[in-house]
Amino acid sequence: MTKNPKPLGKNPVGHPLDDLIRTERIPHIWCSGCGIGTVFSSCLSAIKATEIPYNEFTMVSGIGCSARAAGYIKVDSFHTTHGRAIPFASGIKMAKPDLNVIVFSGDGDLFAIGGNHFIHAARRNMDMTVICVNNLIYGMTGGQVAATTPANAKTTTTPFGNPDAPFNLPLLAYASGASYVARWTILHVRDLTNAINEAIRHRGFSFIEVLAPCPINYGRRNKEKPLDTLKLYRENTIIKNGADPAIADVDFDRGVILGTFINRDRSTCDDMYEATCRRNSED
Amino acid sequence: MAFWRQPLDTQEIQITRGEVSIIEDRCKGCGYCIEFCPIHILTFSDHFNKKGYHPPKITKAGECVNCHYCEIICPEFAIYSVNAADAAAEMDTSISAS
Numbered sequence: 001m002t003k004n005p006k007p008l009g010k011n012p013v014g015h016p017l018d019d020l021i022r023t024e025r026i027p028h029i030w031c032s033g034c035g036i037g038t039v040f041s042s043c044l045s046a047i048k049a050t051e052i053p054y055n056e057f058t059m060v061s062g063i064g065c066s067a068r069a070a071g072y073i074k075v076d077s078f079h080t081t082h083g084r085a086i087p088f089a090s091g092i093k094m095a096k097p098d099l100n101v102i103v104f105s106g107d108g109d110l111f112a113i114g115g116n117h118f119i120h121a122a123r124r125n126m127d128m129t130v131i132c133v134n135n136l137i138y139g140m141t142g143g144q145v146a147a148t149t150p151a152n153a154k155t156t157t158t159p160f161g162n163p164d165a166p167f168n169l170p171l172l173a174y175a176s177g178a179s180y181v182a183r184w185t186i187l188h189v190r191d192l193t194n195a196i197n198e199a200i201r202h203r204g205f206s207f208i209e210v211l212a213p214c215p216i217n218y219g220r221r222n223k224e225k226p227l228d229t230l231k232l233y234r235e236n237t238i239i240k241n242g243a244d245p246a247i248a249d250v251d252f253d254r255g256v257i258l259g260t261f262i263n264r265d266r267s268t269c270d271d272m273y274e275a276t277c278r279r280n281s282e283d
Numbered sequence: 284m285a286f287w288r289q290p291l292d293t294q295e296i297q298i299t300r301g302e303v304s305i306i307e308d309r310c311k312g313c314g315y316c317i318e319f320c321p322i323h324i325l326t327f328s329d330h331f332n333k334k335g336y337h338p339p340k341i342t343k344a345g346e347c348v349n350c351h352y353c354e355i356i357c358p359e360f361a362i363y364s365v366n367a368a369d370a371a372a373e374m375d376t377s378i379s380a381s
């Protein structure tokens with residue numbers, strides 16, 4: 001049985017997000033320069049900014065470095081099995097439709113092993129917010145190629161460069177039926193926090209892709225120091241709200257499009273279930 | 284030709300000042316706050332923290348504009364800023380209360 005690390009002692013003064021984190025577990029496991037911490041912090045700021053009571057939130061994650069977030073947030077949270085965060089979260093939402101359900105996980109967890117769950121939850125417009133930390137790699141297991149690794153990038157399993165094309169996640173989300181779709185990077189953290197806030201308040205399946213560095217398992221093999229990655233985010237991105245997701249491939253040579261791609265109203269899974277099943281079963 | 288009015292009420296504008304706090308033992312030395320502070324008032328300190336990293340230190344304390352960027356880019360919850368006027372007021376009340 002593992003033990004939690006001992007508390008580091010009382011902070012002289014508190015960080016403004018200390019009330020939403022399990023401070024006794026900080027410092028967290030993420031490597032120096034890893035972008036996951038910034039995405040997590042932005043998510044907590046967004047939760048705070050909604051002014052919704054904390055006990056009306058729950059966070060669900062799968063397996064991976066990104067998925068560790070569920071263990072650091074101080075609300076009821078679930079660290080599930082690999083790829084299964086979305087079906088687990090769907091179960092919570094069906095049983096307790098009033099909860100704000102946030103899925104926080106990595107690109108490998110959500111789009112490789114968990115890809116099928118993603119498209120079906122989007123198709124049904126399950127009312128939840130899915131935040132995907134896209135670091136272009138399987139970080140936790142040592143840097144294997146992912147479904148989001150750019151063509152030609154070096155990974156432990158593609159030593160000559162990746163021969164395959166990556167997913168365009170905003171297009172995948174839109175085509176599957178997501179009703180809110182956005183993409184930001186950790187450098188655009190104010191926009192990211194606003195987008196997460198908007199996504200939480202949006203009724204329906206909201207998807208936010210966040211580009212974040214994994215300096216240890218992606219950067220090191222592709223000659224990118226963390227600050228180089230952040231400079232790419234500043235110099236090789238184009239902010240274009242309302243852009244067509246079809247042109248949103250992650251290609252830093254051409255420029256990566258950021259912004260809110262989709263924000264539309266569609267009946268949610270719960271609306272449809274209420275109209276077709278709950279109502280009839282009460283007769 | 285004279286302008287019909289001053290474009291900005293420059294005399295009356297007050298720049299917000301911030302007070303930065305650093306929780307040194309949470310820092311992993313990524314340097315993001317140092318690189319992206321818009322007025323470049325942070326730098327690496329010479330000493331090590333508990334985990335063996337060099338946390339940031341403030342070079343020009345009075346010049347922070349309380350933009351909070353260091354706070355929101357930090358992946359470690361290790362740095363934050365507060366409005367300097369509020370911090371001073373809090374100090375006063377805690378002193379008078381004790």
Ligand SMILES: Cc1ncc(C[n+]2csc(CCOP(=O)(O)OP(=O)(O)O)c2C)c(N)n1
Binds near residue numbers: 064082108
């Ligand atoms: C069923 C199962 N298959 C494989 C694994 C090994 N595994 C753990 S994390 C992971 C991928 C993590 O990648 P990602 O979701 O992108 O998260 P990151 O670590 O990059 O944040 C894999 C394949 C597992 N834990 N369980």
Ligand code: SF4
Binds near residue numbers: 065139216
């Ligand atoms: S391995 Fe990569 S993704 Fe995992 S904590 Fe380290 S930098 Fe972050």
Ligand code: SF4
Binds near residue numbers: 350
């Ligand atoms: S709050 Fe802004 S100005 Fe002040 S130290 Fe942080 S980044 Fe610099």
